[in-house]
Amino acid sequence: MHRLFHLTFLAVMLLSLTASADEVFLANGDRYSGTILQLTGGKLVFVSDAAGEVNLKQGDIRSFTSMGPVEIHLKDGTVFNQSIQVAEPGQFAIETGTTLRAQTFQIADIAAINPPPKPRPKWTGSLSAGFTATSGNTSTEAINASFSMARRSEKDRTTASADYAKGKQDDPDTGEEETIEDWWRAKAQYDYFFSKKFFGFVNGSYEKDSIADLDRRVVVGGGAGYQWIESERTNFSTTLGLASLYEKFEDATDSNSELSAQAGYNFDHQINKSVKFLHDLTYYPALDKVSDYYLTTTAELRASFTQSMYANFKVIFNYDATPAATRSSTDVKYIFGVGMTF
Numbered sequence: 001m002h003r004l005f006h007l008t009f010l011a012v013m014l015l016s017l018t019a020s021a022d023e024v025f026l027a028n029g030d031r032y033s034g035t036i037l038q039l040t041g042g043k044l045v046f047v048s049d050a051a052g053e054v055n056l057k058q059g060d061i062r063s064f065t066s067m068g069p070v071e072i073h074l075k076d077g078t079v080f081n082q083s084i085q086v087a088e089p090g091q092f093a094i095e096t097g098t099t100l101r102a103q104t105f106q107i108a109d110i111a112a113i114n115p116p117p118k119p120r121p122k123w124t125g126s127l128s129a130g131f132t133a134t135s136g137n138t139s140t141e142a143i144n145a146s147f148s149m150a151r152r153s154e155k156d157r158t159t160a161s162a163d164y165a166k167g168k169q170d171d172p173d174t175g176e177e178e179t180i181e182d183w184w185r186a187k188a189q190y191d192y193f194f195s196k197k198f199f200g201f202v203n204g205s206y207e208k209d210s211i212a213d214l215d216r217r218v219v220v221g222g223g224a225g226y227q228w229i230e231s232e233r234t235n236f237s238t239t240l241g242l243a244s245l246y247e248k249f250e251d252a253t254d255s256n257s258e259l260s261a262q263a264g265y266n267f268d269h270q271i272n273k274s275v276k277f278l279h280d281l282t283y284y285p286a287l288d289k290v291s292d293y294y295l296t297t298t299a300e301l302r303a304s305f306t307q308s309m310y311a312n313f314k315v316i317f318n319y320d321a322t323p324a325a326t327r328s329s330t331d332v333k334y335i336f337g338v339g340m341t342f
Contacts, residue, residue, distance in 0.1 A: 022064070124341070267279065
């Protein structure tokens with residue numbers, strides 16, 4: 001009787017330990033009992049009572065259960081923090097609401113289980129500069145600089161950038177110095193994400209160009225946007241909204257202020273390990289006269305030669321349908337530089 005009591009007690013304890021363990025059933029018939037740690041990148045990390053820590057492919061899991069709550073993130077953004085019940089092959093079940101009826105989901109739809117904490121949002125950016133000079137038959141000097149920074153959190157994104165260039169040339173006959181380039185611009189945008197893809201935005205820009213007789217161009221606007229692609233390699237978003245555009249040209253008595261629509265996109269793509277392409281475009285047609293518009297677009301190619309250093313070639317194209325009286329509508333700027341990321 002004494003021996004029977006001990007055997008019965010031992011069996012009850014073993015059943016209790018088994019019942020309190022998480023279990024994973026694989027498609028090949030294998031079964032693991034232990035503790036679910038996490039699932040990220042299609043790999044489940046599981047501590048087995050018999051085999052220790054094992055890594056299991058998500059596609060090999062037929063079903064699984066957990067006695068305690070686990071944090072499950074689905075690919076559509078849904079998050080659960082509950083215990084998991086047994087379900088049909090390829091599925092898992094949880095209790096929902098106040099009823100005892102379980103709701104089932106596909107294991108393939110799981111994005112993560114007990115994911116690690118997300119890193120705190122931080123500012124990233126780049127800074128580049130260039131210098132060119134000639135002497136002899138011609139004597140010229142030109143400098144340029146570009147700066148950009150961005151911060152992305154789960155709910156919002158802030159971007160800002162600035163470009164500057166100045167050049168001079170000596171007349172070979174008179175020796176007088178002539179300014180051939182003198183301009184700068186700065187712009188910023190704030191995006192607030194109402195969902196994973198849809199966001200609202202406010203933005204603004206300020207620009208001066210003495211060669212184009214532009215004393216200042218100020219644009220302030222806002223609207224809505226959609227993030228079509230957002231990944232480490234490729235990003236693409238489009239925006240649509242309204243903007244107030246103010247222009248003042250040098251030696252002009254009147255300024256131009258109008259309400260415009262604004263439509264644009266931002267695109268960047270990591271072509272390979274060393275080369276990245278960036279492109280943006282914004283179009284501002286006046287609401288009272290569509291033929292009166294301002295368009296600005298920038299294309300940049302970056303070639304990295306270290307982890308943080310790169311060489312770049314940037315083209316800025318502006319078109320103003322109503323420029324200064326003696327100036328062209330089209331203005332193209334070319335920038336070569338060497339930069340660093342931070």
